[in-house]
Amino acid sequence: MNTSNSMISDLEKIVINKDEIEKRVIELGQQIKSDYSQNDSINEIVLVCILRGAVFFLSDLARAIDMPVIFDFISVSSYGDSSKSSGIVRIMKDLDENIEGKHVIIVEDIIDTGLTLNHLVEVLNARNPASLKICTLLSKPKRRKIDIKVDYIGFEIDDFFAVGYGLDYAGKYRNLPLVGALDPKIYSKD
Numbered sequence: 001m002n003t004s005n006s007m008i009s010d011l012e013k014i015v016i017n018k019d020e021i022e023k024r025v026i027e028l029g030q031q032i033k034s035d036y037s038q039n040d041s042i043n044e045i046v047l048v049c050i051l052r053g054a055v056f057f058l059s060d061l062a063r064a065i066d067m068p069v070i071f072d073f074i075s076v077s078s079y080g081d082s083s084k085s086s087g088i089v090r091i092m093k094d095l096d097e098n099i100e101g102k103h104v105i106i107v108e109d110i111i112d113t114g115l116t117l118n119h120l121v122e123v124l125n126a127r128n129p130a131s132l133k134i135c136t137l138l139s140k141p142k143r144r145k146i147d148i149k150v151d152y153i154g155f156e157i158d159d160f161f162a163v164g165y166g167l168d169y170a171g172k173y174r175n176l177p178l179v180g181a182l183d184p185k186i187y188s189k190d
Contacts, residue, residue, distance in 0.1 A: 007173055011163070011180035016155055018177040021137075021165055024154045025057065028135060029064020031152060036067065036103065044068040046097060046104045048124070051075040053109035053174070056166040057137045057154075061107060072097045078116045089119040104129040105151075109166045110138040114146040121148070138162060138179065155179075161187060 008014070036042045047069050049058040062069050075093035104124065111117055117134065125132055135152035142159055161184070163169055164176030169187055173180075 007176055010183055010186050012183045014178050014180045015157060016179040025060045026064045028152050028154060029061055033066050042103050044070055046070045046072060046099055046102045047107050048104055049073050049107045051093065053166040053168065054107045057109055058107045070097065076116055076120055089116050100128045101130050103131045105133045105135050108134065108136040110162060111136045111150060112140050112143045114144045114148040118146045118148050
């Protein structure tokens, strides 16, 4: 049995296919390059990837930004193995790089309520970066509980449980090359 086919059978529908993701990520990379190239003092950007979901997005986005970038990784948790946020944000793995005086872009897979990202922005701003922006693959504006400025958005989506292209449910589905709506029967036991 093909693993990808069995994972796809757990979806209600495919929402964003592989080609659409690839095209939009290239556009985002070009926009970031354009924005940062206008300032001659910026010679590199620190891309802070929120683990684990944003790894696929980070890899493709970094290749689409035609200028020097540095990677760093941070892991935060507010979900665990649940389909709903607990509201408690914990830093599981902190940055290795000092971001003071550097231009930083947080790379996120999805922004839902905004609570986790808002907490992370506060933590990183306290480290005095030269600038701090947010780039997300997916945004669910209807679910926001806090108003947070997002500088680069791949796609706005409706309120469904998204999986694929790094997004998971209980650690599964990350390796799908697309974004799909997970069938509620899969997570309804939460």
